[in-house]
Amino acid sequence: MTLKIPMLNRRDFLAGAGAAGALALAGSLPTRLHAQTLALGDASLKVVSDGNLVLPMNFLLVGREPAEIEALLGPHGLPLDQSEPDCNVTLLQTGDRLVLFDAGAGANFQPTAGRLLESLEAVDVDPSDITDVIFTHAHPDHIWGTLDDFDDPLFSEARHWISQAEWDFWRADDTLAKMPEERKSFVVGAQNRFDAIEEQITFFKPGDEPVSGIEVVDTAGHTPGHVSFMLHGGADPLLITGDAITHPVISFEKPGWEIGSDQDKAQGAATRAALMDRLAADKVSIVGFHLPYPGIGSVERAGSAYRFAPTA
Numbered sequence: 001m002t003l004k005i006p007m008l009n010r011r012d013f014l015a016g017a018g019a020a021g022a023l024a025l026a027g028s029l030p031t032r033l034h035a036q037t038l039a040l041g042d043a044s045l046k047v048v049s050d051g052n053l054v055l056p057m058n059f060l061l062v063g064r065e066p067a068e069i070e071a072l073l074g075p076h077g078l079p080l081d082q083s084e085p086d087c088n089v090t091l092l093q094t095g096d097r098l099v100l101f102d103a104g105a106g107a108n109f110q111p112t113a114g115r116l117l118e119s120l121e122a123v124d125v126d127p128s129d130i131t132d133v134i135f136t137h138a139h140p141d142h143i144w145g146t147l148d149d150f151d152d153p154l155f156s157e158a159r160h161w162i163s164q165a166e167w168d169f170w171r172a173d174d175t176l177a178k179m180p181e182e183r184k185s186f187v188v189g190a191q192n193r194f195d196a197i198e199e200q201i202t203f204f205k206p207g208d209e210p211v212s213g214i215e216v217v218d219t220a221g222h223t224p225g226h227v228s229f230m231l232h233g234g235a236d237p238l239l240i241t242g243d244a245i246t247h248p249v250i251s252f253e254k255p256g257w258e259i260g261s262d263q264d265k266a267q268g269a270a271t272r273a274a275l276m277d278r279l280a281a282d283k284v285s286i287v288g289f290h291l292p293y294p295g296i297g298s299v300e301r302a303g304s305a306y307r308f309a310p311t312a
């Protein structure tokens with residue numbers, strides 16, 4: 001039997017975040033307002049929640065048989081029809097810098113997301129306190145929250161940082177035309193945010209250190225300029241993965257599977273497989289943007305694949 005894969009359109013995408021998502025949010029956000037904190041040498045890392053997304057499973061698992069999906073997710077008690085990934089934003093106090101990794105989804109993406117301001121308020125952080133906003137990539141759930149209700153930069157005092165490749169991709173003349181219909185809003189949304197923060201933006205490339213102790217790591221595939229960030233302040237390094245790893249079971253047990261949310265599915269899978277190998281071998285801790293809140297843990301080998309070992 002072949003699984004019919006309806007393409008995700010914008011209406012389904014937003015509608016999918018309706019009643020079920022609101023229920024999930026009502027039950028789960030209060031606990032997420034108590035930010036998880038981790039000491040990292042002299043630096044202090046907090047994970048603050050932007051809420052969660054609600055995604056149809058066929059948005060993530062493209063072309064997979066229902067039996068395969070059930071065999072993978074069923075033993076973990078996970079729903080087979082949709083995924084409700086958390087959105088974990090990392091806040092790092094290091095020296096005199098207060099760094100935010102990604103800015104969340106803002107008010108206009110999905111009703112279950114866009115809760116970052118509440119979460120920052122709960123840890124007594126005002127948006128004007130943030131000195132640096134460092135983006136992994138420019139998808140809606142990572143960059144749309146960069147503007148306030150008046151479409152001005154919310155983090156008004158912050159320097160904003162993004163990889164040159166990511167900026168160039170979303171800004172290119174032909175990106176809108178080439179993007180599938182259901183994701184054209186991603187392009188328009190990214191371009192609007194880029195226009196608004198253009199005065200505050202600085203570019204980096206893999207290998208750079210935008211802030212001392214924060215190394216840019218190339219994890220392209222999810223988007224053309226997607227990067228992760230290795231934090232070197234603690235006894236062991238810690239990687240802010242962004243969306244190089246997105247699911248606590250699929251990404252770990254089937255890192256080589258192509259994922260529908262990756263712009264370049266083959267490159268995304270290759271990047272993920274290589275990353276898993278390196279993280280497990282080097283015993284690097286991670287913060288996964290979409291792993292179950294707070295998304296802090298490590299990658300362990302499990303047979304021929306891996307498993308997520310949460311530590312918080």
Ligand SMILES: [Zn+2]
Nearest residue numbers: 139141142243
């Ligand atoms: Zn994401």
